[in-house]
Amino acid sequence: MRAWQSPDVPSLTDSFGFAPTVVVHDTATGGYVATQPVDAARLYVCGITPYDATHLGHAATYLAFDLLVRAWRDGGHDVVYVQNVTDVDDPLIERARESGVDWEKLAERETELFREDMAELRVIPPDHYIGAVESIPLVVRQIEELRARGALYEVDGDLYFPVSADPTFGSLSGLDRETMVALFRERGGDPDRQGKKDPLDCLVWQQQRGDDPGWESSLGTGRPGWHLECTAIALEYLGMAFDVNGGGSDLTFPHHEMCASEAHAVTGERPFAQTYVHAGMVGLDGEKMSKSKGNLVLVSTVRRAGTDPMAIRLALLAHHYRDDWEWTDGDLAEAERRLSRWREAVALGAGPDVGNLLIDLRSALARDLDAPQALLAVDNWAEGAITEAGSPAGHHPQAGRLVRDLVDARLGVLL
Ligand code: 5CA
Ligand code: ZN
Numbered sequence: 001m002r003a004w005q006s007p008d009v010p011s012l013t014d015s016f017g018f019a020p021t022v023v024v025h026d027t028a029t030g031g032y033v034a035t036q037p038v039d040a041a042r043l044y045v046c047g048i049t050p051y052d053a054t055h056l057g058h059a060a061t062y063l064a065f066d067l068l069v070r071a072w073r074d075g076g077h078d079v080v081y082v083q084n085v086t087d088v089d090d091p092l093i094e095r096a097r098e099s100g101v102d103w104e105k106l107a108e109r110e111t112e113l114f115r116e117d118m119a120e121l122r123v124i125p126p127d128h129y130i131g132a133v134e135s136i137p138l139v140v141r142q143i144e145e146l147r148a149r150g151a152l153y154e155v156d157g158d159l160y161f162p163v164s165a166d167p168t169f170g171s172l173s174g175l176d177r178e179t180m181v182a183l184f185r186e187r188g189g190d191p192d193r194q195g196k197k198d199p200l201d202c203l204v205w206q207q208q209r210g211d212d213p214g215w216e217s218s219l220g221t222g223r224p225g226w227h228l229e230c231t232a233i234a235l236e237y238l239g240m241a242f243d244v245n246g247g248g249s250d251l252t253f254p255h256h257e258m259c260a261s262e263a264h265a266v267t268g269e270r271p272f273a274q275t276y277v278h279a280g281m282v283g284l285d286g287e288k289m290s291k292s293k294g295n296l297v298l299v300s301t302v303r304r305a306g307t308d309p310m311a312i313r314l315a316l317l318a319h320h321y322r323d324d325w326e327w328t329d330g331d332l333a334e335a336e337r338r339l340s341r342w343r344e345a346v347a348l349g350a351g352p353d354v355g356n357l358l359i360d361l362r363s364a365l366a367r368d369l370d371a372p373q374a375l376l377a378v379d380n381w382a383e384g385a386i387t388e389a390g391s392p393a394g395h396h397p398q399a400g401r402l403v404r405d406l407v408d409a410r411l412g413v414l415l
């Protein structure tokens with residue numbers, strides 16, 4: 001699939017050398033780990049299910065991983081970034097039916113809007129942007145591999161992955177069984193289906209029913225299960241033991257747990273990813289923002305109301321990516337104030353020495369992508385530039401230009 005236009009990312013290394021190693025929080029161990037990319041850093045981030053437009057929660061999650069990509073690049077690493085699009089799945093088919101549109105048209109339309117939103121927010125696109133539909137041959141190959149390894153069974157024509165095939169199943173989320181079953185039920189699973197060996201076993205191939213979409217294959221005519229799609233795409237484009245698997249915290253279980261177990265079973269190797277990074281949930285009016293609940297603030301709505309996308313970006317970056325938080329209009333007002341203050345400061349040209357800001361900003365982002373702390377560092381510099389404008393002491397003529405590049409490269413905010 002086509003991704004979107006990349007923003008320009010200024011290189012800082014000529015002026016500033018390399019940024020420090022990035023440490024991130026790993027869901028699987030519950031601790032902080034230093035990412036240690038060998039050659040290129042390999043990143044898989046779960047993409048959208050395109051049945052409704054991008055809301056601020058999605059945007060916050062993709063911005064978190066954008067910070068990671070920028071941090072790696074500034075550390076001198078090449079990055080191979082893969083993201084999927086779940087362009088065939090139950091919620092998408094249901095929404096298309098309800099609204100009387102063709103599911104493919106709906107997916108195309110919403111994916112295009114997502115691309116536009118991401119480009120406007122200056123999010124660096126993935127190197128491989130891969131749809132589920134175009135990956136069906138990959139998915140079929142992985143299911144055949146599961147079958148060959150005895151990790152597949154049938155229930156009324158549908159194919160299931162038995163979680164017992166992976167002895168480490170459950171180790172990513174660390175949840176007790178009761179919680180797993182409840183979350184599985186809530187998040188697209190079918191723990192109550194008769195004929196399954198374990199309520200947690202997951203559907204990998206669904207035979208075509210009624211006028212559902214289906215593709216002919218060696219498995220019969222049907223469509224892929226959600227989890228295996230991400231497993232197959234990640235294995236194809238990154239291989240095992242890639243650096244970071246990411247998404248929102250609602251994907252920890254069952255999605256990322258299943259992806260990891262399926263990959264272990266398909267390859268006989270582990271780990272699937274070295275580190276699992278999860279962003280917190282953005283809420284509105286006391287509940288997680290979600291397409292299914294409809295309590296959304298869409299990026300496109302805010303954009304079309306004339307808001308500068310850089311203010312949207314700053315509003316989201318003002319919250320630590322792992323925190324759960326609630327969106328309010330105050331977030332945007334605060335970000336607009338900050339943006340104009342920063343712009344005022346860099347437009348002066350001269351300003352305080354950039355050395356301290358560089359160290360503070362890079363180290364904040366190296367410590368589990370602490371964007372709020374990085375914003376405070378820029379605030380400090382901007383206040384210094386504005387309050388000391390005109391006084392020659394400590395003022396560097398190139399400071400404004402350097403800070404503009406620094407803020408652009410590391411925070412993706414164009415001043
Ligand atoms: N297509 C699947 C992943 S393979 C999916 O979860 N799609 S999604 O459209 O529902 O979500 C896209 C991304 O946004 C996921 O990483 C999800 O965890 C994240 N996300 C969804 N809702 C929120 C929210 N309220 N706050 C923060 N992130 C969210
Ligand atoms: Zn996924």
